[in-house]
Structure formats: structure tokens, C-alpha cells
Amino acid sequence: MVLIIDYKIGNLLSVQNMFKYLGVDAKISASLNDIKNADKLILPGVGHFKTGMENLIQANLVDILNEEVLIKKKTILGICLGMQLMTKHSEEGNCNGLGWIDASTQKFQISDTLKVPHMGWNEVSYKKDALLNEDISADPRYYFVHSYHVQCNQKSDVLGTSTYGYEFVAAFQHENIYGVQFHPEKSHKYGMEFLRNFNKI
Numbered sequence: 001m002v003l004i005i006d007y008k009i010g011n012l013l014s015v016q017n018m019f020k021y022l023g024v025d026a027k028i029s030a031s032l033n034d035i036k037n038a039d040k041l042i043l044p045g046v047g048h049f050k051t052g053m054e055n056l057i058q059a060n061l062v063d064i065l066n067e068e069v070l071i072k073k074k075t076i077l078g079i080c081l082g083m084q085l086m087t088k089h090s091e092e093g094n095c096n097g098l099g100w101i102d103a104s105t106q107k108f109q110i111s112d113t114l115k116v117p118h119m120g121w122n123e124v125s126y127k128k129d130a131l132l133n134e135d136i137s138a139d140p141r142y143y144f145v146h147s148y149h150v151q152c153n154q155k156s157d158v159l160g161t162s163t164y165g166y167e168f169v170a171a172f173q174h175e176n177i178y179g180v181q182f183h184p185e186k187s188h189k190y191g192m193e194f195l196r197n198f199n200k201i
Contacts, residue, residue: 002026002199003038005065007055010044010081011185018185022192024199032064040201041065041074045081049105049148050093052085062098069100073176075201083172083179084150092148100177103152103169110165117147118164124182126160130173131201132194133160140190142170142182149181 002019004012004026012028019026026042027034035041043065045052056062068074078086087097090105097105108116121141126133133140142162149168152158159178160171171180178198184191 001038002040002042003034004028004042004044005035005061006030007045007052007059007061009052009055010046010079011183012044014183014185015042015044015079018191018195019199022196022199024195030059030061032060035061035064035068038074040198041068041076043076043078043082043085045079045085046145047081048092049081049084049090049097050095052081053095053097056085056098065098069177075176075198076178077198078177078179079185080146080181080183083181084148086177086179087150090148101150101152101157101172101174101179102154103150103157103172105148106151107148108165108168114165117145119145121187122162122164122170122182124160124162124170126171127158128156128173130159130178132171132173132178132197134197136193136197137190140193142180142184142187142190142194144170144182146181150179 162170
């Protein structure tokens with residue numbers, strides 16, 4: 001079972017509906033037992049970094065997630081804000097994150113000719129082979145909505161990049177921890193391919 005973590009932020013139903021379309025059992029929950037019993041975890045999210053961290057803390061989810069992800073090595077995918085929360089620190093709210101990835105979350109610094117947030121479809125260039133991008137269609141395009149992006153300190157963690165004014169990390173992977181800045185649940189066939197691969201890990 002795929003467990004979509006409910007910490008009162010993000011578009012949980014959209015993620016669940018995409019898994020249902022793929023014929024995958026996906027449950028939305030914040031139950032500690034459900035998190036322990038899940039085969040894989042999804043940390044979704046749309047919104048403010050500091051609010052996301054506060055919600056995880058208030059729901060008493062940080063310790064159980066650290067145990068399942070860092071100690072038991074359960075596979076987890078962070079989507080958009082969920083990806084950013086896995087980093088050490090964010091400029092948004094000047095707030096520390098979960099610290100699972102040697103990375104930080106930074107605001108876009110681009111010219112006035114490009115609007116922030118970055119919103120719309122962009123191609124992603126995969127930089128290494130991983131189960132998540134196995135057999136993905138050529139020139140994959142995904143849907144993005146974000147004002148901040150991740151900066152990885154370890155090049156080996158970068159799974160894919162995209163460009164908006166400059167190149168930024170669109171996906172990372174470190175051992176059992178995966179994160180994507182885009183929304184696979186809103187990315188039609190490319191998103192379906194991506195989440196189908198995630199379910200196979």
C-alpha cells in the first residue's frame with residue numbers, strides 16, 4: 001500500500017486519484033500505524049515551507065518519519081513542497097527542514113522578464129538512471145507551480161533538472177529518498193509513467 005501523508009497541506013486527493021487510475025491502492029492518513037504498515041510513503045504539499053514543517057511537528061509525524069525513512073529505509077517520494085521539506089533549510093520562512101538531503105531550498109532569483117511563481121509545463125532532463133525514470137517517454141514534460149527550488153550540495157543526488165531562467169533541480173534521489181519539484185499527479189501521461197515506476201520500487 002502507498003500511504004499519502006496527511007499533514008493538512010497540499011492536494012492529497014489529486015495524488016490519490018492518480019494512483020487509483022493506475023490501479024494502485026493508495027490511502028490518505030496521518031496515523032502512525034498506517035505509516036509503519038505502508039509499503040511506500042508519499043509526502044505531498046502545496047504551500048509555505050514553515051507552515052508545512054509546523055504541521056508535521058504538531059501532528060507528531062517527524063519522529064516516526066525519521067524512523068521509517070532513515071532507519072528502516074522505507075521508500076518515500078516528496079512532491080513539490082514535500083520535496084523541499086526534505087532539505088536542511090529553506091529561505092521561505094528562514095526555517096529548518098527534515099534534513100534528509102544535503103540541500104537547501106532557495107527562492108528563484110531571475111530577471112523581471114520571467115514571472116515568479118514558475119507555473120506551467122517544462123521539460124525535465126534526467127541526469128542519472130534510477131527506477132523512477134526507467135522507460136520514461138522521450139523529452140518528458142511535467143507541470144510545475146513553485147516560487148522556490150532545491151539546490152543540492154551533492155551532485156550525485158540530482159536525478160533531473162529543468163530550466164526557468166537558469167537550471168534548477170527538478171528531481172533528486174538519495175538511497176530510498178526521492179523528491180520531485182513538479183506535480184506528477186497533474187502531468188498526464190508523463191506523470192502516470194512516473195508514479196507507475198514509483199509503485200514498482
